[in-house]
Amino acid sequence: MSVISPRSREEATSLPLPRAAPVPSAGRSGGTGSGGADSWGSEPRGTGRRTGRLRLSAADRDVLWLYLLTRAAVWTTAYCARWVFPADAGSRDPGPALASFERWDWGHFLNVARDGYFPAGDGPWNADWDNREAFFPGFPLALRAVHAVVPHWTAAGLLISFVAGGVAVLALARIARLYLPDARAGRRTVQLLLLSPCAVFLAAGYSESLFLALALPAWLAAQRRAWPLAATLAALATTVRISGLFLAAALALHFVLTVRTRADRRRLPWLALPALPAVLYAWYLHARIGDWMAWKHAQERGWYRRFHAPWEAWGTTWESAFDHVQTTGYAFMFQAELLTMLVGLALAALLIRRRRWPEAVYVVLSLWALGTSYWYTSIPRATLLWWPLWVTLAAWTLRSPRFRTAYYCLAAPLSTVFALTYLTGRWAG
Incomplete structure (x- = not known):
């Protein structure tokens, strides 16, 4: 396995920046002082420094404050939606306080957490089966564990997403600081994610926040060549969503492009670890209903x-x-699916053009999985998982105030429409 030069390594692992702005290497703080990336996780090998502990810098606290404000905005929107858009226009009772978040996929997660995958011999052989085995067990297992402390199921799910979302935005901010030299990069990237059209799903009892809370730290660990940690976190992410396998492929390519020493090469077997949860889940389904491909079916x-x-x-x-x-x-949501597919294809093309191969692999695999069905489903929600998109947009908005203004003017109404659509029980994302 060849060793590439430092310059080619940066070209292979950095995100697309306007006019090839200088990108700090994984071992430097990104020009942000105490708010740099070195304040989190494992240090790069060979730096001669001890592994840093989790510490919140002023920049991290700023990101968390933004996160709390946007959570308050979502909860305010949910409260208003209950009163202004009740299921029955003539109702005088807005319904339970958390009912707005009990929509769509939440029911599947709840059923698995509460009753298991195949309760009382029920299964796909029944005509009214809900196909709950389509959802990986990571989020339901977390939900069942938290429910032991928080008796209300919906509150438990919201708590998981709330805590996981905080971890995710901190990791995203630190990834942005690795790629972008601007001190505002971390906050701007998080801001773009939290104000994106489908950001309401980061607050709901869905699996996106938990996945990001594992996947983004895994990517950070890979930047420091902490491969056992990166593989372990990616494996945990795979228990939550199939996208963990796409992340594993990106990590594997990043390993190939950045391997330096024989000690690094000895960590290659770790990269097979993220496939283990998918294999174990397939084995479990086969043991219960005799179908290795039950998830796909x-x-x-x-x-x-x-x-x-x-x-x-x-x-x-x-x-x-x-x-x-x-x-x-x-029809409107199918229009959103088409538009988001175009955004994803443009992002993939840009990553390929800039030779950001690992990130391109992650996005392309996601697009392939979502774009080869009968029709498009959930592509707008999938953008929440495309961290290269938000870092790229951050780079552009930092460089061009007009682009920033245009983006926010477009994203603000779409975010409101998607939030109200979901919170009132209509199909969104």
Whole structure:
């Protein structure tokens, strides 16, 4: 395995920046002083410094304050939605305080956490089966554990997302500081994520926040060549979402491009660890219902995720969006799916052009998985997991105030519409 030069290593692992702005190496703080990336996690090998402990710098506290403010905004929106848009227009009772967050996928997570995957012999052989095995066990297991302390199931799910989201935004800010020399990079990147159209799902009892709380620290660990830690965190992320395997592929490529010493090469077997949760889950499903591919088959039954050529998926989604075959609410969301696919393709092309191969692999695998079904489903939500997108947008908004203003003017109404759509029980994201 060849060793690449420091310059080519930076080119292989950095995000696209406007006009090739200088990018600090993984072993430096990114020009942010005490708020730099070295204040978190393991240090790069060979620095001669002890592994740093988790410490909150002034920049980290600023990010957490922003996070708390946006959580308050989401909860305020949820409160208003209950009163202004009740299920029954003539109702005088807005319903339970947390009912706005008990939507869609939450029901599947709750069913698994409370009753298991196949309660009382129930399963996919029944006509009314809910296909709950389509959801990986990481979030339901966390939900069941937290429920032992927090008796209310919905409150327990919201608490998981709240805590995990705080971890995720801290990690995202530190990733941004690795890539961008501007001291404002961390806060700006987090701000763009938290004000993005589908940001409401980071506050709901969904799996996105928990996944990011594991995946982003895994990526940080990889930047410091702490491969056992990176692989372990990626394995935990895979218990939450199948996207953990896409992360594992990006980590493996990053390993190949940055390996330096024989000691680094000896850590190669660790990179197989993220596949273990998926294998164990497949084994569990086979032991229960005799189907190694039960997860995929549940996706096919419940969400039409049978393989179709990318142009077929695009055509079906386009028809659903613009040919008046769906109600207006669904048609609007299919329009959002198409737009987000274009954003994802543009991001992938930019990453490839800039030779950011690991990040490109992560995004391309995500697009392939989402773009080869009968039609597009949940691509807008998937943008929450594309950390290269938010770092790239941060670079552009830091360089161009006009671009920043244009983005916020577009994102603000979309964020409000998506939040209200989800909180009032309509399909969103």
